[in-house]
Amino acid sequence: MPELKYVEALREALAEEMRRDDSVICYGEDVRLGWSFGVTSGLVNEFGDDRVFDAPISELGIVTSGVGAAIAGLRPVVELMFSDFVTLAADGLANQAPKVRYMSGGNLKVPLVVRTPFGAGSVFLGGAQHSQSLEAWFMHVPGLYVANPATPADAKGLLKTAIRDDNPVLFCEYKILYQTKGYVPEGEHLVPFGKAAIRREGTDGMIVAMPTMLAPALAAAETIAKENGREVLVLDLRTLNPLDKDCLLSCVQKTKRLLIAEEDTKTGGVGAELAAIVAEEAFEFLDAPIARVAALETPLGAVHNLQDFSLPDEARITARARKLFA
Numbered sequence: 584m585p586e587l588k589y590v591e592a593l594r595e596a597l598a599e600e601m602r603r604d605d606s607v608i609c610y611g612e613d614v615r616l617g618w619s620f621g622v623t624s625g626l627v628n629e630f631g632d633d634r635v636f637d638a639p640i641s642e643l644g645i646v647t648s649g650v651g652a653a654i655a656g657l658r659p660v661v662e663l664m665f666s667d668f669v670t671l672a673a674d675g676l677a678n679q680a681p682k683v684r685y686m687s688g689g690n691l692k693v694p695l696v697v698r699t700p701f702g703a704g705s706v707f708l709g710g711a712q713h714s715q716s717l718e719a720w721f722m723h724v725p726g727l728y729v730a731n732p733a734t735p736a737d738a739k740g741l742l743k744t745a746i747r748d749d750n751p752v753l754f755c756e757y758k759i760l761y762q763t764k765g766y767v768p769e770g771e772h773l774v775p776f777g778k779a780a781i782r783r784e785g786t787d788g789m790i791v792a793m794p795t796m797l798a799p800a801l802a803a804a805e806t807i808a809k810e811n812g813r814e815v816l817v818l819d820l821r822t823l824n825p826l827d828k829d830c831l832l833s834c835v836q837k838t839k840r841l842l843i844a845e846e847d848t849k850t851g852g853v854g855a856e857l858a859a860i861v862a863e864e865a866f867e868f869l870d871a872p873i874a875r876v877a878a879l880e881t882p883l884g885a886v887h888n889l890q891d892f893s894l895p896d897e898a899r900i901t902a903r904a905r906k907l908f909a
Contacts, residue, residue, distance in 0.1 A: 584766040592735035592767045593622045593698075593756065596742040597660065599770075601630050604658060607746060608634045611645050611662030611698075619664050620700055620761055642668045646675030646697055650751075653695040654683065658746055663699040665713045666755065669721070672697075680751035681726030692749040696742070701731075702795055702846050703883055703890055704758040710885030714758075716847040718793075721753050722823040722856070728776060729823040731755040733794035735765040737821055740774030748776070759795045777825030781834070785814035788840035788908040790900070791831070791857060792817055796844040796876075799897035803904050813908045823853060831857065832865045839870040840907055844900050849877035874907045876900050 587595065601607045609623060609630075615637045617624035627635040638645045642663050649659040663669060669676060676697065683693050702716045703709075722729050728750055732738040738756070745752040782797060783804050792800035797819055804815040816838050820827060835841055841861060843854040858873045879893045 584768050586764050587735050587739075587767045588761065589735045589738050589756075589763050589765075590621050590761040592739040593742055594624065594626070595767070596739040596746075597623065597626060598629065600743055600746045601626070601634065606656060607658045607660065608652070609660045609662070610636045610638050612640060612664040613637065614662050620758070622698070622756070623662065642671040643675060646672040646695075647679060649695045649697070650675055650680045650683065650693055653680075653693045653751070654691050658694045658696075660696040660698060660746060663697065665709065666699040666701040666717055667712055667715045669697070669699060669717060669753070676721060676727065676751075676753060677724045681724050684750065685726060693751045694746075694749045695751045696745045696754050697752070698742075698754045698756060700758045700761075701755045702757050702759060703894055705762070707758065708885050708887065708890060711882030714883040714890070716845075718755055718823055719847065719851060719853045719856070722853060726750065727824065728752040729755065730776065730821070731757075731794050731823060732821065733757075733760070733792070733797040733819050735763065736767045736772070737774050737780075739767050740772045741776070741821065744773050744776060747773075755794075757794050763798075774821065776822045777827050779821055779827035779830040780819045781816060781830075782819050783815065783817040785816035786838055787813040787815060788842065788904070789816040789818060789834050789838040790842045790844055790904065791854075792819060793845040793847070793853060794819075795846045796895065796900065799895070799900050800844050802897045803901040806901050807904050807908055810905070811909070815904065815908060828860060831860065835861050835865045836868045839868060841869070842874045842876065842900070842904055842907055844876045844895060846878060846894060848880050849875055850880060852877060871907055874903055876903050
């Protein structure tokens with residue numbers, strides 16, 4: 584398998600699906616040349632301006648036109664330059680795309696993918712208005728799939744699955760991960776929705792790691808193993824809707840202790856929903872209270888020291904894990 588950057592794996596998925604299916608089109612903000620983060624760079628050279636093009640800077644217009652194009656028979660993959668601006672497209676994402684199939688009795692399909700970069704940056708620091716992680720907002724919407732890959736292989740496999748699906752998908756890409764590398768299968772590599780991945784086995788506790796927390800969580804688990812011999816399982820959800828609840832609960836039953844690590848703030852986040860599920864359906868298996876590591880309840884600063892102060896990292900995850908898995 585070749586080693587690709589996360590951003591390259593996404594581009595490969597788009598190109599493969601556009602070659603496979605002429606109904607796949609790609610448009611949005613800075614898509615034609617792909618200058619923002621480079622995912623769509625070069626696609627216009629192969630597929631032309633009819634299938635890869637820029638749209639006016641109107642997030643609501645981009646998403647709602649995608650809804651119409653999808654209903655009409657295309658498979659649009661639209662891009663919003665920053666996930667913060669899905670707030671401007673909330674009517675299309677929460678009130679239109681997820682409702683059409685239900686309200687038409689299944690007669691109309693909405694194969695729409697909305698791609699957008701989430702969270703903080705490693706090089707580009709966007710500050711308070713360009714660095715949010717709003718997955719939990721849209722995980723809440725019935726009928727809207729939410730995919731959040733943590734690795735280049737899953738970035739490719741989940742995007743290909745999203746494009747082929749007949750339901751609308753919010754596809755969460757992570758700015759911190761764009762330049763990370765990993766082995767990516769070539770060709771027909773599809774990752775199913777609703778199937779979590781165990782990234783590290785263990786029986787002495789578990790960490791559920793949201794995408795940008797996966798590498799820090801794995802490092803923390805290795806530290807704990809060296810320090811006290813505790814083997815900690817690390818779980819990567821891969822999609823939030825559908826959520827692999829069965830895997831989550833079975834891992835809790837096996838490990839007895841749960842730590843949830845996420846880049847987003849704690850209040851009303853994905854971790855809150857996971858904790859509620861476990862408390863409701865697997866409480867009797869827990870040997871300790873559920874623990875959570877998340878960002879501080881503050882907007883992110885636009886300089887490194889402020890961003891680093893706000894975000895969870897390997898040190899904070901390790902410190903919390905030491906207490907929980909002692």
